[in-house]
Amino acid sequence: MQACARSHHFTFYLLDGFALHGFSAALEALRLANDVAGRPVYGWHFVTADGLPAVSSCGTRIAAAGRLSDERGRFHRSGEPGFAVVCGSRTKPPADRALEAWLRSIARSNARLAGLAGGVYCLARAGLLDERRCAIHWEHFPDFSERFFIAGARQTAFEVDGGIYTCAGGNAPFDMFLRIIEADLGRDVTNRICEAALCERLRETGERQRLPLQARLGIDNPLLIRIIERMEANLAEPVKLADMSPATGLSRRQMERLFRKEMGRTPARYYLDLRLERAHLLLLTSSLPVIEIAVACGFSTASHFSRTYRERYGLTPQRTRLAEMERLRAGSDRKAAMAELRVA
Structure with a gap:
């Protein structure tokens, strides 16, 4: 456990199978801030549900300083607002009433809260994202937006709304935590952190998380990009191809030729594949009928x-x-076996 002023202390709650990438990105930003500042500005400790070491999605174990029940009331007793971070992964975490009650209690103490990747689900289930902007990984977005329609879900790298910080995962926690550090210590410190971390650019709140279509699909035709963007924005209520023609200045036949040349299929087939990909994602990540x-x-x-x-x-x-249920069940059985080994 790193010691520092309570107002700059972070409690990392590690969900089962948390993503080591996002967790370490957040932690490294804080460590580098201490190095650059030349003093322990930030401190942290790790918590799990049962106090046993947490096992990440890649199998790395992180020792916990305590269990969730030990944390209840800590934020109220300290007299200083702290910062709690729920670290998840690309998988959707199960509901946890004890965790959600703890998060609501922290919010009432005026402490700040953050959710990384799947950890955003925990904040949403606790009712802390109602009518707030929140960043959701694009793989989670279809399911999340259907479940928590009151939340202002966005497919961005990270969002900040009041004292709630949400992040899609991956590299984005580094950017989000640098914004926290910048608010505390100034731009000069974050610039020096970026230089030490070989980070040439710091993302802003609300920036996109996915590559632009041009890079993602390897295309550079602006008309084609405009058509595909409209398709992606209208999966639930598909737009007729004839209705897209006036906006692009292309006839139906010209659009057909363009898609066959650039995408290797007709626009109708491409649009259908987009909708089926979204359906496949929902089947894997949601419990919707x-x-x-x-x-x-x-x-x-x-x-x-x-x-x-x-x-x-x-x-x-x-x-x-x-x-998918059978695959997840097999994974749960392996994790249970690993937990038994930890206890042994």
Whole structure:
């Protein structure tokens, strides 16, 4: 445990299978701030549900300073507002009433809160993201936005709304924590941290998390990019190709030729694949009924969706979900075995 003024102390709550990448990015930003400042400005300690070492998604173990029940009341007793960070991963964490109650208690003490990757779900379940901007990983976004429609979910790298900080994961925690450090210590300190970390650019709040279409798809035709952006923005209620033509200045036939040349398929096929990819993601990451997923992806009937999905993926939607449940169950069994080894 690193000691410092309580107002600059961070409590990292590590969820089962947390992503080491995002966690270490946040921690390294704080460590570098201490190095640059030449004094222990920031301190931290790690907490797990049971006080046992946390195991990351890659199997690395992190020793915990205590368990969740030991933390209750700590923020109120300290007399100084602290900072609690819930570290998750690319998988959606299960509901945890004890954790959610703790987070609400912290919020009432005027402490700041942060969620990294799947940890954002915990803040949302605690009701702390209602009518607040929050950054959600693009893989989680379809499920999250359906579940927590009152939250202002965005597919950005990180967001700050009041005392709530949310981050999509990956490298973004480094940027988000540098913004925290900048508010405390100034731009000169964060610039020196960036130089030490070989970070040539610091992202701003609200910046995109995914590569631009031009880089992601390897295309540079501005008309094609505009059409695909409109397709991606209208998956639940697909836009007719004829309605896209006036905005691009292309005829239906010109659009067909453009897609075949650049994307290797017709615009209708490309649009359908986008909707099926979104449906596949929802099947893997959400518990929404199949009919609701079908509607959310622009299919009028479950039978049409199921038939089209099977042609694309070789499995029915139900079988896809079952296979994912079996995969997660096998992973849980392995983690339980590792937990027994930790106790032993």
